[in-house]
Amino acid sequence: MRKVGPYGVETLPQVLVDVPAAPPGCRDALVERARLQWRPADGGDPAKLVEEFLAAHGLPLDDLARPAPEHIPDGPCGAALYVSAAAGALLAGAPPGPPNPAPALPEVAVVVYGHAETPPPSPARGAGPWRLGDWQESWTPGQHAAAVDAVRQAIGRGDVYQVNVVGHAAAPYTGDPLPALRRLGALPGARYGGTLTGAGWAIGCASPETLIELTDGRLVTRPIKGTRPATTAGERELRASAKERAEHVMIVDLERNDLARVARTGSVRVDELFAVRRWCDLWQAESTISAAVADGLSLADLLRAVCPGGSVTGAPKLAALDQIAALEPVGRGAGMGALGWVAPGRIDLGLTIRTAAADGERLHVWAGGGITWGSDPQAEVAEAAAKSRPIRATLAGR
Incomplete structure (x- = not known):
């Protein structure tokens, strides 16, 4: 476990705080007070370590059903929380998968913020012009398609x-990657638009998907499953697709089960099913599931129940994670994890789809899709490329 003092970077310059889901009225006045970063070599239970670290810095989250205490003057405002897909797999009792292709990134980060008396100064511009080189894929389209076929075979065997x-x-x-990462948050539909930075790394997020939200004693998740081009024909095709609807309903059932583990008995409900919404140049299907939080539920318990998100793993979740660990050539890094804001009385974590990360040398992106028995390998390869296209164009400055 690495406890780090107020923010300092080695190769990436400082920026104004722009954490996804941070209170809008506070973003221009937040200053870092304390930080914890975790990697598997540090040992321990990362969910419990996060909870204990927050409590030690004035943010008790050991009983999420308890009314939030009154804010203490000069006390903390809240904290950014990032949990990678690999850390989520470990919390679920599954293999973490291949190594992170951006090893500078921690697998868990929590950053406690307070309010500044005066707004922080604007960040200095990075030296040199921005230039993004050619993308190098971790697998070929043929290898991607073969992985889809392998999943279909596993489904045929009844494994998943x-x-x-x-x-x-x-x-x-070359140049400063942070303006490029911050541009992601301005993409249409980026409910969790923003950045999180550390020494030698940065994450930029344009996610539209809620992993878990807690307000007024109610838990909410909004899984997204089903994608088509944002055309009139694409919307019509998505609404009519039996394959996409079946895939979507499977994940809704999985998310209902995840919430039931941490909810008041009998309180889980589907508020909206298969609503078609737009993100950039794509139509996507989204559902809303909610539940009343159970008495005594802690942040650590909640993270163990919902991480990693069902829409980026599969069903059953543990069996799907076994397949992911065996089939994907590199780790998911900053992709398919959780990123957002936590404070007593309010939790809002987005799922880190449509997300990029920078280390000292390279930018990294991740994209994929859910595979069912009815999946066509070539169509799945094309869908992943369509999801990645707006991210790559935005990072390049187009």
Whole structure:
């Protein structure tokens, strides 16, 4: 476990705090007070370590059903929380998968913020012009398609019902990557738009998907499953697709089960099913599931129940994670994890789809899709490329 003092970077310059889901009225006044970063070599239970670290810095989250205490003057405002897909797999009792292609990234980070008396100064511009090199894929389209076929074979054997298969690409860069990462948050539909930075690493997020939200004693998750081009024909095709609807309903059932583990008995409900919404140049299907939080539920318990998200793993979740660990050539890094804001009385974590990360040398992106028995390998390869296209174009400055 690495406890780090107020923010300092080695190769990436400082930026104003722009954490996804941070209170809008606070973003221009937040200053870092304390930080914890965790990697598997540090040992321990990362969910419990996060909870204990937050409590030690004035943010008790050991009983999420308890009313939030009154804010203490000069006390903390809240904290950014990042949990990678690999850390989520460990919390679920599954293999973490292949190594992270951006090893500078921690697998868990929590950053406690307070309010500054005066707004922080604007960040200095990075030296040199921004240039993004060619993307190098971690697998070929043929290898991606073969992984889809392998999942279909596993479904045929009865091992799984659905598995989310994700690919990775990296590109070298010169200049300051942070303006490029911050541009992601301005993409249409980026409910969790923003950045999180550390010493030698940064994450930029344009995610539209809620992993878990807690307000007024109610838990909410909004899984997204089903994608088509944002055309009139694409919307019509998505609404009519039996394959996409079946894939979507499987994940809704999985998320209902995840919430039931941490909810008041009998309180889980589906508020909206298969609503078609737009993100950039794509139509996507989203559902809303909610439940009343159980008495005594802690943040650590909640993270163990919902991480990693069902829409980026599959069903059954543990069996899908076994397939993911065996099939994907590199780790998911900053992709398919959780990123957002936590504070007493309010939790809002987005699922890190449509997300990029920078280390000192390269930018990294991840994209994929859910595979069912009815999946066509070539169509799945094309869908992953369509999801990645707006991210790559935005990072390049187009």
